[in-house]
Amino acid sequence: MSKIGFIFPGQGAQEVGMGQELYNKYPEIADYFNRAEEILNLDLKRICFEGPEFDLNLTENTQPALFTMSAAIDDYLKKQGLVPDMVAGHSLGEYSALTSAGAINFEDNLKLVRQRGQAMEEALPAGLxxxxxxxxxxxxxxxxxxxxxxxxxxxxxxxxxxxxxxxxxxxxxxxxxxxxxxxxxxxxxxLSVSGPFHSSLMEPAVNRLKSVIENVEIKDASIPIVANATAEKVIDSNIIEENLIAQLTSSVRWVESINLMIDEGIDTFVEVGSGRVLKGLLRRIDRSVDCYSTRNIKDLEKIIGDLI
Missing domain, CATH: 3.30.70.250 (Malonyl-CoA ACP transacylase, ACP-binding)
Structure with missing residues (x-):
């Protein structure tokens, strides 16, 4: 039997129209977008479904948009019976992985990623x-x-x-x-980005986000998460908190993270969220493993047919 790894995309996976097809088809997924709008008081559906691209690409909007879509699809797949053995997320995607593993609830994490996006946007004057x-x-x-x-x-x-x-x-x-x-x-x-992410120049964002993270309830994870900053498995809530703070200025050690998951027996990956960026990276790391996308109805139906 396959061992399943859920991997969650970060910035760069967003595209105008993301989630709209799934929103219209699956009430469970629609509920997440509706809840996110209420929690943030943000016109998230318009930003995701209609754009314009400029609005979606603002870091403070991109991050809650991607997180909401990933969390919605993650929950939908679990309700169909597909539960991961291990999770990892690329940069922002690590927050989605933490919700998947039960370490931070959806509402708290949504607020956290919104503030993370704002902190990253404001860490350095634009253009520097x-x-x-x-x-x-x-x-x-x-x-x-x-x-x-x-x-x-x-x-x-x-x-x-x-x-x-x-x-x-x-x-x-x-x-x-x-x-x-x-x-x-x-x-x-x-790259077309708004700042020098994952570098020491993000230190002002660390200072701002640290106090926010310290006030969020973080639980021990129910399944192992592979952390960006260390490329090691983690379950302990204290280490999760340390990794989230370190993550802003640390390298995303994605190759090591994926190789660790494969070494642990993960042979089937599901990219949970918008786009196919991580599927493309996975093919360049190890072609021997399978990877499924979840961008649209066709993708989800294939997963249900093949894996559940």
Whole structure:
């Protein structure tokens, strides 16, 4: 019998129209969007279903939008009988994983991700920080080049063995991009983001979010979560809290996280939420495992037919 891992996407997975088909078909999923609007006093359905893209891409909107969709689909799948053996989430997705594992309830976590988005948006004045994806260079070369750049430039996401994201001050990242190109990278692309996420420049967001997290009830998880900051399994509520605070300035160690899950026997992954970003990354980490998407009715029907 398959061991199931739920993985939850972060920023970059959003798209205008996300969740609308599922909202119209499944009352259980619609309930989550309706509750989220009431809790946040935010026109979340319009932002998700109609856009405009600018509104959806504002970090303070993107994060609750993605979290709500993931939490709704997660709950729907469990009610159909599909329960994960282990969970992990990419950046923001770690918050969705925590709700899936019973560590933080939906309402508290929704408020938390909204404040996380606001804190990240306001951590640095717009235009001073950025991120870039590097394709086709190893981590050691990237870290070495980043360490020799004047200013802040750090590894933010280790998404696959050959796709690594750097983050930092705009000029420092631009310099690193040029040097990484010269070092033989296949592709170097600046990302369309509002800040230098998962770098030390997020320290102001840490200070703001720490007090918020400390006032949220965090329980021991019912199943193991693989943490971004450590790529280790965690159940203990105190360690979960430490990891959430560390996560804002730490690298997302996604390759190690997925490999750990596979080593633990997970052979079937379900990307719970919008998009297919994590499915694409998984194929570049290990093609031997299966991965299902959950973006639409067709996706959910396939999962129910194959796995339940």
């Amino acid at each position: 920080g950025t991120m870039a994806a590097i394709i086709g260079l190893d981590i050691d070369t990237i870290e070495d080049i980043c360490s020799k750049v004047v200013g802040v430039c750090e590894v933010a996401n280790i998404n696959t063995p050959n796709q690594i994201v750097i983050s930092g001050e705009k000029e420092a990242v631009a310099t690193a991009m040029e040097r990484l190109n010269n070092a033989g990278a296949k592709k170097v692309v600046e």
